[in-house]
Amino acid sequence: FxxxxxxxxxxxxxxxxxxxxxxxxxxxxxxxxxxxxxxxxxxxxxxxxxxxxxxxxxxxxxxxxxxxxxxxxGGWRLITTQLNNERVMLGPAGRTAGIYDRLHAWASKPGGDGVTPIDHQDVKRALGEIYSMWRINELLNWQVAAAGEDINVADAASTKVFGTEKIQYIGRLAEEIVGKYGNPAESDTAELLDWLDSQTKRNLVITFGGGVNEVMREMIAAAGLKVPRVPR
Structure with missing residues (x-):
């Protein structure tokens, strides 16, 4: 592939x-x-x-x-180095930031009924949760970037697992908020829902790009936590 x-x-x-x-x-x-x-x-x-x-x-x-x-x-070392970089690329903080920015902008504008979604506590809580995950993801990205050419395989795998799984959770959370407080008959809401739907479907794929997350967890355990490898 x-x-x-x-x-x-x-x-x-x-x-x-x-x-x-x-x-x-x-x-x-x-x-x-x-x-x-x-x-x-x-x-x-x-x-x-x-x-x-x-x-x-x-x-x-x-x-x-x-x-x-x-x-x-001597290709195996090149393959593993490339995969470490790819795994970080698959879990970027910017992807989460994109959802946060669009959801925050939508929630900050009054709807057709005059109600501003961000005034609701569960909308504020959802935005706060998404923001915190964005910043955690960003720190994980910077941790790997700071390593330069000597990227730790467990750090790269951790970034990938966190980023690719949290982005799916964040997408579902955003869809729930927009579905609850938005009116699909309004163009801004309809456009955001269509975009979130496409992102949700696309983000399913990245959990197995660069190595499936189940294998990533084994790598984190073995290389990062020094847990004995699972016998095959």
């Missing part, structure tokens, strides 16, 4: 270059030119109805030796 493969000029491809090596050894990273006639893709339409990702195929694709990234058979 390759996000953006339908727009890409090049694909970052992990492939086994030493079939005799043990599990995480013998993997190399190659850069594949998408103009190669053996490269193709088919779209995968996600729950939000959009085309973000694809199934990709490599039929007799040949890659020049100078398109090797790093050392031959």
């Amino acid at each position: 390759t996000t953006g493969a339908h727009d890409a000029d090049y694909i970052w491809l992990a492939c086994r270059t030493d079939p005799e090596a043990v599990k995480h050894k013998g993997i190399s990273i190659l850069i594949v030119d998408t103009k190669d006639p053996g490269y193709s893709w088919t779209p995968i339409i996600l729950s939000d109805g959009a085309h973000h990702t694809n199934a990709t195929y490599y039929n007799d694709v040949r890659v020049p030796a100078d398109m090797l990234v790093g050392e031959e058979n």
